[in-house]
Amino acid sequence: MAGRQSALQRLGKNSISAKDIANQAWCEKQMELYIMNPMPTPAMEKGAAFHEVKKAEVFVPLTVEPYTWPDRIYKGAYENCTSLASLARNGVCRELKVYGSLNGFRISGQIDELKMHEHKVTIIEDKTLSGYSGSQSVRAKPDMIQVSLYKKLLDDMASNRYTFDNFANAYGLESMVLSKEFVKGLESIGVRKELMTLRQICKVMFGDLASLPPVSSTLEIRYFERGSGQMISEMKINYNSEETDEWIKYAMRYWTGEREAQPVPESEKWKCKMCKFFGKQCTVWWGK
Numbered sequence: 001m002a003g004r005q006s007a008l009q010r011l012g013k014n015s016i017s018a019k020d021i022a023n024q025a026w027c028e029k030q031m032e033l034y035i036m037n038p039m040p041t042p043a044m045e046k047g048a049a050f051h052e053v054k055k056a057e058v059f060v061p062l063t064v065e066p067y068t069w070p071d072r073i074y075k076g077a078y079e080n081c082t083s084l085a086s087l088a089r090n091g092v093c094r095e096l097k098v099y100g101s102l103n104g105f106r107i108s109g110q111i112d113e114l115k116m117h118e119h120k121v122t123i124i125e126d127k128t129l130s131g132y133s134g135s136q137s138v139r140a141k142p143d144m145i146q147v148s149l150y151k152k153l154l155d156d157m158a159s160n161r162y163t164f165d166n167f168a169n170a171y172g173l174e175s176m177v178l179s180k181e182f183v184k185g186l187e188s189i190g191v192r193k194e195l196m197t198l199r200q201i202c203k204v205m206f207g208d209l210a211s212l213p214p215v216s217s218t219l220e221i222r223y224f225e226r227g228s229g230q231m232i233s234e235m236k237i238n239y240n241s242e243e244t245d246e247w248i249k250y251a252m253r254y255w256t257g258e259r260e261a262q263p264v265p266e267s268e269k270w271k272c273k274m275c276k277f278f279g280k281q282c283t284v285w286w287g288k
């Protein structure tokens with residue numbers, strides 16, 4: 001609609017992450033406040049440290065430092081190719097980046113783990129929690145939405161509903177040039193000359209994705225205790241495309257600017273006690 005500003009424009013973001021859309025299911029207002037105030041909480045820092053440890057188990061990073069945004073896209077695509085090769089060879093990979101489009105907006109995400117099971121690719125999302133034994137059930141809805149979005153994005157990439165051309169147009173790939181320093185770094189580690197352009201590495205990535213075995217409709221979420229790293233529980237859900245599409249439709253009305261970020265309803269105001277913005281940037285349920 002003419003004149004209406006999207007949430008992305010207002011927040012100065014250029015793409016929406018699957019995590020953002022999932023967090024809308026917890027509290028949309030809180031999700032927006034985290035984007036506007038990006039300081040991580042100690043719990044988030046512990047969660048990030050846990051993911052780094054898990055990532056180091058199987059992920060092979062490209063050891064060349066990126067200098068520019070095009071360099072970073074190259075690095076992501078190169079690492080995706082390495083991860084997909086690891087999935088084919090060892091039956092497991094971690095931190096696969098996925099891209100897509102919803103309502104014309106760029107969507108991205110990073111799948112914690114993919115593993116081969118009965119000739120299908122299974123998506124696994126790892127979450128960390130404090131020791132509280134019931135906390136995994138209250139987080140279930142956002143976590144289910146996140147993992148369902150990953151399934152949708154991966155399916156779209158693997159089945160050519162979201163192609164290399166869509167990606168190249170959305171990211172303006174044709175006008176992007178890698179920095180000289182980055183190219184020198186790629187040469188120094190022996191990257192083949194024909195893979196030295198952004199276009200070529202992204203084409204290889206989409207080709208590798210298109211040859212993935214089918215993605216399983218059983219999605220897994222594993223919950224780990226934040227301090228010890230011990231697994232607390234595991235949840236398996238069946239992907240429901242109608243419910244996922246319904247949620248996306250609802251969530252996108254916020255991103256298109258059709259509506260403001262919604263606080264939690266009164267029946268869920270118990271969430272506010274755990275929210276770092278309670279009584280500060282958000283006073284919706286403060287004192288009530």
Ligand code: SF4
Pocket residue numbers: 027028029030033263264269271272275276277278279282283284285
């Ligand atoms: S205080 Fe409550 S309503 Fe406000 S952002 Fe936090 S969780 Fe949402």
